[in-house]
Amino acid sequence: MSLRRLVSLVEIVALVAALTFVLLLFVNEPDDGGGSARSTGAEIYSSNCATCHGATGKGSVGPRLADVVVGRYPDVADEIAVVTVGRLGMPAFSGRLSAEEIRQVVEYTRTDLGG
Amino acid sequence: MTAPAIERRDSAVPRLLGVFLWGAAVSVALGVYAGSHTPTGEKPYSLFFSGTLQLKVWFTTAAFVLACLQVLLAMRLYGKLRRPATAPSWLGDAHRLSGTVAFVLSLPVAYHCLWSLGYQSTTTRVVVHSIVGCIFYGAFVAKVLSVRMEGLPGWTLPVVGGLVFASLVAIFLTSSVWYFTDRPAGLPLF
Numbered sequence: 001m002s003l004r005r006l007v008s009l010v011e012i013v014a015l016v017a018a019l020t021f022v023l024l025l026f027v028n029e030p031d032d033g034g035g036s037a038r039s040t041g042a043e044i045y046s047s048n049c050a051t052c053h054g055a056t057g058k059g060s061v062g063p064r065l066a067d068v069v070v071g072r073y074p075d076v077a078d079e080i081a082v083v084t085v086g087r088l089g090m091p092a093f094s095g096r097l098s099a100e101e102i103r104q105v106v107e108y109t110r111t112d113l114g115g
Numbered sequence: 116m117t118a119p120a121i122e123r124r125d126s127a128v129p130r131l132l133g134v135f136l137w138g139a140a141v142s143v144a145l146g147v148y149a150g151s152h153t154p155t156g157e158k159p160y161s162l163f164f165s166g167t168l169q170l171k172v173w174f175t176t177a178a179f180v181l182a183c184l185q186v187l188l189a190m191r192l193y194g195k196l197r198r199p200a201t202a203p204s205w206l207g208d209a210h211r212l213s214g215t216v217a218f219v220l221s222l223p224v225a226y227h228c229l230w231s232l233g234y235q236s237t238t239t240r241v242v243v244h245s246i247v248g249c250i251f252y253g254a255f256v257a258k259v260l261s262v263r264m265e266g267l268p269g270w271t272l273p274v275v276g277g278l279v280f281a282s283l284v285a286i287f288l289t290s291s292v293w294y295f296t297d298r299p300a301g302l303p304l305f
Contacts, residue, residue, distance in 0.1 A: 003208040010212060014219045021226045025148060028230065029155070046156045051232050051241075055156030060168060061298065091237045 041108030044101050048093065049109075057113035062090065066113045079106050127268055134260045134271070142253030145229065149245065154233035160223065165303045167231075171224045172294045173305070178224075179287040181217035185210055186280055193273075217283075218255065225252070244289035251282040 001009075046055070052062030059065070073079035083102050086092035093102060158167035188210040190196040228248060235241045258275045261267055295304075 003205050003212070007208045007212045007215070010215050010219070014215050017219055017222050021222045024226065025152070025230055043153065046154050047233065048235075048237065050154065050156035051235060051237070055158070055231075060166075061302065096236070 040101070041104040042112060044097065044105040045108050045113075048097065049105065052090070057109060065109050069109050069113070076106060076110065079110070127266055130264055130267055131271065134257050134264065134267070134275070137260055138253040138257030138275075140253075141256045142249045145249040145252055146234065146246075149229050149234035149249065152230070152233055155231050157231050159227065159231070164305055167227055168294070169303060169305055171227060172291045174220045174224050175287055175291045178217040178220040179283060179291070181213045181220070182280055182283050185213040185217065186276075188213065189276065221251075221283075240289050240293060244286065247282050247285040247289070251279065251286060254278040254282055 045057075049062075049065075052060055053065050054060045054062075057064065057066035057069075069079065073082070080102055082090070083097075083106060084092065084094045084099075097105070161167050161170050164170040164173065187196065188206055191198075191202055192206055192210060225248065228245075234245050236245070254275060258272070258279050261272045261275050294302075
């Protein structure tokens with residue numbers, strides 16, 4: 001196969017791959033659905049925390065929350081304070097989330113994520 | 116200035132505007148999707164890497180290396196580099212191939228960013244990464260159109276190509292380089 005034909009073939013593959021990924025953006029939703037079925041705390045967590053702490057709270061760039069966060073912060077006010085003003089590499093969320101939203105996402109980490 | 120030259124300039128303006136508008140539309144559409152779609156937070160693939168994050172870091176790095184190669188090949192094609200003294204006949208095809216493969220490598224990375232993470236503004240790095248990621252694909256579409264379309268001013272392709280490369284460099288710096296240098300202890304490199 002000549003290089004020119006290979007390039008043409010790869011370009012077709014690239015076009016198909018691009019169209020597939022665009023299609024998947026709209027049709028591929030997780031089984032648990034999102035939208036109205038999800039609690040506000042879960043939505044806030046997904047939008048603001050999952051990047052670093054992982055979708056299920058098992059940690060990624062940021063530390064693990066699932067199963068450990070209640071042990072680390074027995075007083076819920078301490079965890080709320082960390083989310084509000086930030087700590088080490090974690091940014092402050094006081095300007096991004098309301099006090100009520102911070103409370104909801106903290107509750108979510110302590111209950112649904114298995115605190 | 117002669118009349119044909121003025122005519123050429125007049126006919127180039129709508130084409131140039133079309134290229135710009137298509138590129139801008141793609142960037143804005145991606146930004147709107149990233150901002151409005153509820154992030155799934157899922158990690159759908161890792162191949163032979165330890166996780167999706169590591170896959171994205173290395174795919175981005177590979178795309179960056181290929182983009183550097185593509186720029187060098189373009190510089191030789193347009194005579195900005197003099198080595199090798201005689202340009203091989205396959206130079207143009209190699210230029211196209213390296214760019215196309217870099218684009219393909221970027222797709223699973225962008226898909227995860229858009230679908231799983233969405234637009235984020237937690238830190239300056241993340242804001243810059245989100246915005247430049249959208250600009251990259253708009254610039255890429257503008258570049259492909261510039262290559263295919265005739266009658267555009269001679270500066271169009273280098274400017275749009277430069278924007279594609281610059282945005283990819285910014286993406287690389289705010290993701291892979293950050294991961295290589297600042298990742299928290301315990302996260303695997305691969």
